[in-house]
Amino acid sequence: MLKRRVPLNPHENVQIQHSTPKNTLAYRGKPPLALLLVVYPWTQRFFDSFGNLSSPSAIMGNPKVKAHGKKVLTSFGDAVKNMDNLKGAFAKLSELHCDKLHVDPENFRLLGNVMVIILASHFGREFTPELQAAWQKLVAGVATALAHKYH
Amino acid sequence: MVHFTAEEKAAITGLWGKVNVEEAGGEALGRLLVVYPWTQRFFDSFGNLSSPSAIMGNPKVKAHGKKVLTSFGDAVKNMDNLKGAFAKLSELHCDKLHVDPENFRLLGNVMVIILASHFGREFTPELQAAWQKLVAGVATALAHKYH
Numbered sequence: 001m002l003k004r005r006v007p008l009n010p011h012e013n014v015q016i017q018h019s020t021p022k023n024t025l026a027y028r029g030k031p032p033l034a035l036l037l038v039v040y041p042w043t044q045r046f047f048d049s050f051g052n053l054s055s056p057s058a059i060m061g062n063p064k065v066k067a068h069g070k071k072v073l074t075s076f077g078d079a080v081k082n083m084d085n086l087k088g089a090f091a092k093l094s095e096l097h098c099d100k101l102h103v104d105p106e107n108f109r110l111l112g113n114v115m116v117i118i119l120a121s122h123f124g125r126e127f128t129p130e131l132q133a134a135w136q137k138l139v140a141g142v143a144t145a146l147a148h149k150y151h
Numbered sequence: 152m153v154h155f156t157a158e159e160k161a162a163i164t165g166l167w168g169k170v171n172v173e174e175a176g177g178e179a180l181g182r183l184l185v186v187y188p189w190t191q192r193f194f195d196s197f198g199n200l201s202s203p204s205a206i207m208g209n210p211k212v213k214a215h216g217k218k219v220l221t222s223f224g225d226a227v228k229n230m231d232n233l234k235g236a237f238a239k240l241s242e243l244h245c246d247k248l249h250v251d252p253e254n255f256r257l258l259g260n261v262m263v264i265i266l267a268s269h270f271g272r273e274f275t276p277e278l279q280a281a282w283q284k285l286v287a288g289v290a291t292a293l294a295h296k297y298h
Contacts, residue, residue, distance in 0.1 A: 038276040056276050121267035121274050129185040130203045136186050
């Protein structure tokens with residue numbers, strides 16, 4: 001797995017920005033957080049207080065999951081606006097996830113995976129290999145930034 | 152050992168029936184080489200891999216991709232015995248090809264992404280979960296004979 005920081009080049013930056021405005025439509029159908037909880041069921045342990053997570057449809061329809069998913073996505077929007085300084089942008093969230101939430105950083109990579117898959121399913125053939133490469137670089141960067149303040 | 156429910160097996164098999172193995176194979180291997188460029192080191196003899204379009208259009212990549220995906224079809228037919236089904240390939244990848252098993256997980260990732268991009272809304276969360284279980288099982292099976 002790539003550990004060193006690989007900055008996004010200007011071409012990738014443009015590609016990501018162009019694919020972002022339409023993203024909000026994609027998430028109405030398949031919210032990333034809900035999908036994470038379905039595909040990687042052990043992640044549900046971080047959301048004990050969220051109520052009914054007993055089946056994929058329960059998860060996808062759960063209002064607390066939807067609300068929290070929206071929060072996560074908004075914060076991901078910060079990544080897209082701060083591609084040159086992900087560690088700075090996510091410093092506070094990194095501390096929160098380590099000190100208060102105790103989330104294993106591996107889960108950030110899983111959520112990143114889920115986001116790429118959602119983009120692929122929404123954009124279909126428009127989700128070219130180059131776009132996929134740029135997005136995977138971004139989600140890896142976000143995962144690294146979120147893990148950066150862990151101790 | 153990975154265990155698949157009857158519903159998961161039916162879902163996986165149903166989707167697999169709609170996959171164009173030749174086209175998807177080339178795309179899967181091509182995307183692996185584009186998105187994770189270090190994997191190109193295993194394909195030195197394949198000719199021009201100098202850009203995403205060169206990679207995606209490379210005939211050797213397409214041909215080998217088809218081979219890889221055909222073999223993945225064996226996974227779909229042998230979901231209850233992935234380790235057995237991939238034993239020989241595992242030995243090959245360890246002893247002859249010297250491929251780091253992490254790359255099997257990367258290819259599995261790429262396959263799920265391709266399925267999502269081809270099938271759109273039809274690629275439901277449940278289907279995704281089943282397929283991710285399968286690709287993880289295949290990656291483990293391929294790593295099983297490593298020493």
